[in-house]
Structure formats: structure tokens, C-alpha cells
Amino acid sequence: MVSQTHKPCDLVLFGTKGDLARRKLLPSLYQLEKAELLNANSRIVGVARHELSQSEYVDLVHEALQTFMKEEICEETWSRFSAKLDYCKVDMKNEAEYSELAKHVDQSQRVMVNYFSTPPSIFGAICKGLKAAGLINDETRVVLEKPIGHDLESSKVINDQVAEFFSEDQTYRIDHYLGKETTLNLLALRFANSLFANNWDHNCIDHVQITVAEEVGIEGRWGYFDDAGQMRDMVQNHLLQVLSLVAMNPPVSLDASSVRDEKVRVMKCLRPITKETVKEKTVRGQYSAGVIKGKSVPGYLEEEGANTESNTESFVALRVDIDNWRWSGVPFYLRTGKRMPEKLTEIVIHFKNMPHNIFKESYGTLPANVLTIRMQPREGVEVQMLNKVPGLDDHMVLQETKLDLSFSEAFKDQRIADAYERLLLEALLGNQSLFVRRDEVEAAWSWVDGIFKAWEQTLDKPKPYPAGTWGPEGAALLLAKDGREWD
Numbered sequence: 001m002v003s004q005t006h007k008p009c010d011l012v013l014f015g016t017k018g019d020l021a022r023r024k025l026l027p028s029l030y031q032l033e034k035a036e037l038l039n040a041n042s043r044i045v046g047v048a049r050h051e052l053s054q055s056e057y058v059d060l061v062h063e064a065l066q067t068f069m070k071e072e073i074c075e076e077t078w079s080r081f082s083a084k085l086d087y088c089k090v091d092m093k094n095e096a097e098y099s100e101l102a103k104h105v106d107q108s109q110r111v112m113v114n115y116f117s118t119p120p121s122i123f124g125a126i127c128k129g130l131k132a133a134g135l136i137n138d139e140t141r142v143v144l145e146k147p148i149g150h151d152l153e154s155s156k157v158i159n160d161q162v163a164e165f166f167s168e169d170q171t172y173r174i175d176h177y178l179g180k181e182t183t184l185n186l187l188a189l190r191f192a193n194s195l196f197a198n199n200w201d202h203n204c205i206d207h208v209q210i211t212v213a214e215e216v217g218i219e220g221r222w223g224y225f226d227d228a229g230q231m232r233d234m235v236q237n238h239l240l241q242v243l244s245l246v247a248m249n250p251p252v253s254l255d256a257s258s259v260r261d262e263k264v265r266v267m268k269c270l271r272p273i274t275k276e277t278v279k280e281k282t283v284r285g286q287y288s289a290g291v292i293k294g295k296s297v298p299g300y301l302e303e304e305g306a307n308t309e310s311n312t313e314s315f316v317a318l319r320v321d322i323d324n325w326r327w328s329g330v331p332f333y334l335r336t337g338k339r340m341p342e343k344l345t346e347i348v349i350h351f352k353n354m355p356h357n358i359f360k361e362s363y364g365t366l367p368a369n370v371l372t373i374r375m376q377p378r379e380g381v382e383v384q385m386l387n388k389v390p391g392l393d394d395h396m397v398l399q400e401t402k403l404d405l406s407f408s409e410a411f412k413d414q415r416i417a418d419a420y421e422r423l424l425l426e427a428l429l430g431n432q433s434l435f436v437r438r439d440e441v442e443a444a445w446s447w448v449d450g451i452f453k454a455w456e457q458t459l460d461k462p463k464p465y466p467a468g469t470w471g472p473e474g475a476a477l478l479l480a481k482d483g484r485e486w487d
């Protein structure tokens with residue numbers, strides 16, 4: 001259990017009426033209160049451009065908790081939590097209005113954490129407003145939501161705008177995948193178990209598969225999603241972060257610089273995908289109408305607000321090569337899509353076959369070991385291996401078996417916290433390990449921009465796939481041509 005070690009702070013939630021704040025941030029803050037991890041003297045100041053009384057804001061937060069939490073609100077927790085809530089109306093683009101915010105926060109040496117749950121286009125304006133109101137000092141932090149920018153150039157502009165007012169040490173860039181329990185367990189699995197630590201390279205591993213499949217479509221976010229697509233929404237951030245945690249060298253320690261130094265090294269070794277290789281290494285798809293779990297769902301171009309000419313991808317599959325000593329010749333296959341048959345995030349490590357088979361009599365080709373790290377749902381770790389079937393046969397009979405560790409069974413009394421709970425707590429504590437450094441964001445954009453350029457040069461367009469399937473046919477071919485298949 002983490003102890004309540006952070007100093008009293010003012011957490012200012014810009015965009016408090018928005019989707020992310022209501023669906024994730026406010027419920028996560030409530031859970032921190034429930035676990036008694038919020039300092040008794042901390043406050044949460046919601047900011048939006050609407051006139052709201054204190055009690056109307058408290059009602060709004062209550063309604064968000066009721067709508068988005070899977071559990072009943074505990075009255076005792078609510079009474080402590082609601083006492084911490086405060087509201088301030090600010091048009092975030094209007095510098096003059098920030099003086100009002102100054103009246104709601106403690107300007108002594110108290111920590112102020114500013115969470116920008118708004119479009120990145122106004123991050124710069126918020127920083128200017130905070131400065132104008134004299135609200136920036138060494139104890140002020142900013143938490144920035146992803147995606148930062150649309151490409152490398154625009155991400156630099158946004159990061160520069162923030163950097164004018166906040167140092168890198170004060171800047172916390174969120175990638176919520178880094179706050180997931182199973183992502184953190186990846187560090188434990190790799191660096192606390194010699195069994196894996198010593199077999200984690202091209203000598204032992206044949207290839208790696210990372211799947212982030214979503215059942216949902218674009219959830220009414222056409223405006224945002226059509227501009228972004230699955231590559232910017234998921235690959236540039238979440239998948240590349242997970243890939244770099246799988247592929248990085250052991251960090252010297254768990255401190256922020258050590259972990260982030262190792263991750264960025266991986267990103268810099270990603271082999272560029274060019275117009276010569278893009279067709280062989282990438283597949284883009286866009287869902288058409290289909291059926292998921294017995295329910296008919298519309299196609300991407302029939303979603304509310306859709307532009308029927310859109311060529312935005314809702315599915316991407318990639319073969320990624322990492323040009324360094326550890327991963328030479330080991331492909332990483334990535335796939336992610338909306339409207340897949342089920343929600344499933346997993347990392348699958350396929351080990352190499354045994355060099356020599358002494359069980360030929362009973363087993364032709366020995367299947368290789370497979371380690372599956374199930375990130376969601378049914379969080380857990382699974383190892384596929386061969387064992388001898390008990391019996392007195394004159395030759396050994398082998399059978400494929402699974403060591404299956406389910407977190408919900410192994411850690412029965414432990415609740416799996418939402419990623420945002422962990423990340424909000426870390427931001428309050430001032431620990432940057434689970435946040436993304438500027439050079440990581442830029443290295444990821446630089447690699448992804450190369451793919452967009454190659455798609456443009458080859459006039460590649462997404463191929464349709466019916467909702468409820470695992471993407472266009474090309475996704476299976478991507479592996480089939482290397483003699484492999486998706487798990």
C-alpha cells in the first residue's frame with residue numbers, strides 16, 4: 001500500500017466538464033480518496049468556461065461518478081471527497097480570467113498540479129494565463145494529455161509553448177498505458193526474474209506480437225478521431241511505449257531518467273519504414289458495418305458526423321524491426337484496431353525452437369515456448385510448455401500444457417486500480433518515471449511520420465474490414481509471408 005506521502009496540493013483540473021475528466025479523472029480521484037491516498041489538506045479545483053455554482057459543480061462530479069463508476073458511491077468517502085472540490089469559471093484562452101483562478105488556489109509554497117484535460121491546441125494559452133496570474137513557481141507542475149501534436153513538427157510547437165513556462169522536470173506527459181498494473185508488471189517480470197531476464201534477446205526469442213484490440217468504435221469522437229486515426233491515437237503513443245518496455249535494456253534503477261533513457265534508446269533504433277518497404281511491412285484498415293457479439297454496428301463511414309470520403313484508418317498492423325544487438329533479426333508484429341471481435345491487449349513472446357529434438361519418437365517437431373502477458377482483460381501471465389504425460393509407455397509421451405497465472409486469482413484481495421489512479425497519484429507525488437519525456441514523444445513521432453510519408457508516396461489507402469473481424473486480410477498475410485501467424 002502506498003502511504004499518503006505527498007504534500008498538500010491544489011490539483012487544478014482544466015476541462016473538468018469534458019469526457020476524459022468525467023469518465024476517468026474524477027472517478028480515479030475519488031478512488032484515491034477512498035484509499036486515503038489524497039492528503040487531507042489537498043483540494044481539487046475544476047476549471048471550465050461555464051458559470052457553475054459550487055453546489056452545481058459538486059452535483060456534476062457526483063453525477064459523473066454515478067455514471068462512470070462500476071460501484072456504488074460510498075457516502076463516507078464522498079463526504080471527504082466532495083469537501084475537497086472547488087470550481088472556477090475561466091475561458092482558458094482569455095489571460096485576464098486567470099486572476100479569478102488565483103483566488104481559488106493557495107499561492108504559498110503549496111504544490112500546484114495543473115492537469116490539462118483539454119485539446120492540446122490550448123495548452124500554450126493555459127500556460128500564459130497561469131503565468132499572467134502569477135501562478136507559476138518551482139512547485140507548479142503540468143500534466144499534459146496525449147496525443148501531443150499531429151506530427152513531429154506540431155508536437156515541437158506544443159512542447160515549446162509549454163517549455164517557455166515549465167521545465168522538463170515540471171512537465172508530466174500522460175500515456176495511460178504506462179499506468180496500467182500489467183504494464184508495470186512487465187518491469188517486474190523482466191527485471192525480477194532471472195528466468196526471463198537472461199533469455200530476452202535474439203538468441204532465445206523468435207518474434208514478439210503486441211495486440212491492442214478494441215471492441216468499441218469511435219464513441220462519438222468523429223471530429224477528433226478522423227483527424228488522428230489509429231496510428232496517431234494508439235500506435236504513436238501506447239503501442240510504442242509498450243514495445244519499448246518489452247525491448248529496452250535493463251535500466252540502472254527505477255528512477256525516471258534511467259527508465260526513460262532506455263526507452264528512448266529503443267525508439268531511436270526502430271528501422272524506418274520507407275516507400276520501398278511500406279507495402280511489405282504495414283497494413284491499414286477501416287471498418288465497415290458488421291456484427292460484434294451478436295449486435296449489428298455501423299461502419300466507420302456511417303458513424304455520427306462522418307465524412308463519407310474519409311480515408312482515416314481504424315486498424316493498423318505493422319512489422320517493426322529494431323536495429324540493435326539485442327533484437328537483431330527478431331521482428332515485433334504490432335496490431336491495433338477498433339471494432340475488433342473483442343477487447344484484448346496482450347504481448348506474446350514466441351521463443352525459438354529447440355536446436356535438437358531428442359523426443360523424435362514421440363514428438364515430431366517440438367513446439368516452441370510461448371509467454372503471453374495478458375494486459376486486459378483477464379490480467380495475467382501464461383507460459384505454454386511441453387510436459388511428460390505420466391505413464392509407463394516405452395517412450396516419453398509429451399503434451400503441450402499451460403502455466404496460467406491469473407492476477408485475479410493470485411492476488412484475490414487486491415483491487416486492480418485504473419491506470420489514471422496510479423498516474424494521478426504519481427503526479428501528486430512528483431515522480432516522473434511513468435510519464436513520457438519530450439525526446440521519447442519526438443522519437444516516436446519521427447518514426448511514425450516516416451510511415452505517413454510512405455503511405456502518401458505509395459497512395460496507400462485503408463482496406464475495408466467488417467466490424468467484428470480481426471482486420472483486413474493483409475493483416476494475416478503480414479505474418480504469413482514470414483511463415484508465422486497471429487495468436
Ligand SMILES: NC(=O)C1=CN([C@@H]2O[C@H](COP(=O)(O)OP(=O)(O)OC[C@H]3O[C@@H](n4cnc5c(N)ncnc54)[C@H](OP(=O)(O)O)[C@@H]3O)[C@@H](O)[C@H]2O)C=CC1
Nearest residue numbers: 015017018019020049091092093117118119120145146147
Ligand atoms: N476522452 C478520452 O477518452 C481521451 C482523451 N484524451 C485527451 O484528453 C484531452 C481531453 O479530451 P476529452 O475530454 O475527450 O475532450 P472534451 O472535448 O470532451 O473536453 C475538453 C474540455 O475542454 C474544454 N475547453 C476547450 N476549450 C476551452 C476554453 N477555451 N476554455 C475553457 N474550456 C475549454 C471543453 O469545454 P466545453 O465543454 O465548453 O467545450 C471541454 O469540457 C484531449 O487532449 C484528448 O486528446 C486522451 C485519451 C483518451
Ligand SMILES: O=C1O[C@H](COP(=O)(O)O)[C@@H](O)[C@H](O)[C@H]1O
Nearest residue numbers: 176212214216233234238345376
Ligand atoms: O488513448 C486512447 O485509449 C483508448 C483505449 O484505452 P484502453 O485503456 O481502454 O485500452 C482508446 O479507445 C482511445 O481511442 C484512445 O484515445
